[in-house]
Amino acid sequence: MLRPVALILSVLSATSAFAVAPLDTSNQVIISVRDQKLVLLRDGSKVATYPISTSMFGLGDAWGRMTTPLGYLAVEKKIGDNVPVGAVFHKRRLTGEVLQPNAPGRDPITTRIIWLRGLEAQNAHAFQRCIYIHGTPEENKIGRPASYGCIRMKSKDVAELYDQLPVGAVVQIIPDRLPKMEKTKPRQEMGGGVVAANITPQPPPQTTVAKVTPEASPQVAATTIAKVTPQEPPQITATKAANVTPPQISATMLAMPPSSSLSLEQMRTAGALAGARQKAKLAANKRL
Numbered sequence: 001m002l003r004p005v006a007l008i009l010s011v012l013s014a015t016s017a018f019a020v021a022p023l024d025t026s027n028q029v030i031i032s033v034r035d036q037k038l039v040l041l042r043d044g045s046k047v048a049t050y051p052i053s054t055s056m057f058g059l060g061d062a063w064g065r066m067t068t069p070l071g072y073l074a075v076e077k078k079i080g081d082n083v084p085v086g087a088v089f090h091k092r093r094l095t096g097e098v099l100q101p102n103a104p105g106r107d108p109i110t111t112r113i114i115w116l117r118g119l120e121a122q123n124a125h126a127f128q129r130c131i132y133i134h135g136t137p138e139e140n141k142i143g144r145p146a147s148y149g150c151i152r153m154k155s156k157d158v159a160e161l162y163d164q165l166p167v168g169a170v171v172q173i174i175p176d177r178l179p180k181m182e183k184t185k186p187r188q189e190m191g192g193g194v195v196a197a198n199i200t201p202q203p204p205p206q207t208t209v210a211k212v213t214p215e216a217s218p219q220v221a222a223t224t225i226a227k228v229t230p231q232e233p234p235q236i237t238a239t240k241a242a243n244v245t246p247p248q249i250s251a252t253m254l255a256m257p258p259s260s261s262l263s264l265e266q267m268r269t270a271g272a273l274a275g276a277r278q279k280a281k282l283a284a285n286k287r288l
Contacts, residue, residue, distance in 0.1 A: 021076050021117070024168035029133075029161075031151060031171065032178040033059065033068065036143050038133075038151065039178055040164060046181045050161065051143045053136070053152040058145075059175065061123045066148040069123035069131060073171045076117035076127055078162060085111050085155045086137070101139040101155065111135030111155040112162040116171055123173075133171075134158060 028041040033054050040047040060067035079092055088097040089109045099110060114133040118126035135155040138146065142154055151173075153161065 021074060021168040023074055023170060024166050025170055027164075027166055027169040029165065029169065029171040030178060031173045033070075033145075033173065033175045034177050036145070037178055038153070038161075039181065040161060041181070042164075046183045047164065048160070049178075050153055050157045052133075053142050053144060053146040054173075055147050055149045056145045057149070061118070061125050061129070063125060063129070068147070068149055068151070068173065069118060069126050069129075070173050070175060071118065071120040071123045073116040073118050073123055073126055073131075073173065075114055075165060075167050075169045075171065077113075077115040078165075078167060079113040079115065080111060080162065083111070085159055086135075087111060089113060089134075099137045101137060103137045107136070107138055109134045109150075110137055112158045114158070114162060114165065133161070 026043050029038060030041065031038045031052060031054070036052055036054065037049055038052045039049045055066060055068040057066045058068075059070055061069040080087070080089070083094060084098050086098045086100060087110060088095045088099060088106075092113060095108075097108075099106060099108070109132065112133075112135055116126050116131045116133065118124045123131075129149065131150055133151040133153060135158040136142070136147075136152040137155075138152075139154045142152065146152065
């Protein structure tokens with residue numbers, strides 16, 4: 001079961017007599033025996049995943065068993081700075097040989113050595129047992145248990161990991177599958193749990209002031225404000241911009257019911273004309 005990193009610090013305090021390199025909890029490695037994979041984490045975010053091989057003899061930390069230990073360990077030493085990919089080590093010393101991947105008849109340690117020290121009772125013998133993360137020429141066996149207790153990797157992969165993993169980095173070997181992790185960090189949350197986002201502000205809608213004269217055709221939009229003088233016809237507001245020609249009002253149009261297809265402007269103008277005619281008629285009757 002994957003335990004929180006905070007537990008490592010308490011484990012370290014209990015085993016401080018054995019730990020030499022200070023822990024670097026910002027850089028971590030998790031190795032899954034079941035998946036035969038290694039994931040590199042930095043500040044909790046996944047950096048890379050590599051195929052590996054654990055022991056063909058199973059799990060444990062007993063002397064002489066050639067098994068892979070479980071639990072929390074740390075990188076105690078690194079050997080192989082800038083040596084050629086495929087370079088052969090014997091007792092942690094270069095032999096001068098360089099092997100290509102899957103070279104026949106040989107199974108030495110190659111390319112890089114990342115030497116691990118156990119941080120718990122269940123892996124306390126790891127350093128003395130020379131449990132490494134190292135390269136191997138038997139790359140065709142990577143992805144299934146094939147080692148004698150160490151963690152094997154392809155030469156190019158272990159060289160890449162070596163450059164990114166400092167001394168003191170925490171290594172956890174688990175029997176289960178790798179946990180699901182995001183490759184990139186989630187966006188930082190602001191106060192109230194609102195996620196910060198890049199939003200381009202939209203400019204406010206522009207308001208146009210239009211002066212309407214009797215000679216001009218009414219051109220009215222939803223956002224238009226008309227400036228009206230006493231001599232001008234009333235302002236018209238509609239949901240769409242419209243180009244309306246000056247209405248031609250006839251007696252037939254005046255007699256049409258409101259349900260006709262006249263526009264709002266035509267109906268208002270017709271009403272105004274009808275009112276003017278009625279006033280004129282009343283004035284004429286008074287003179288008689």
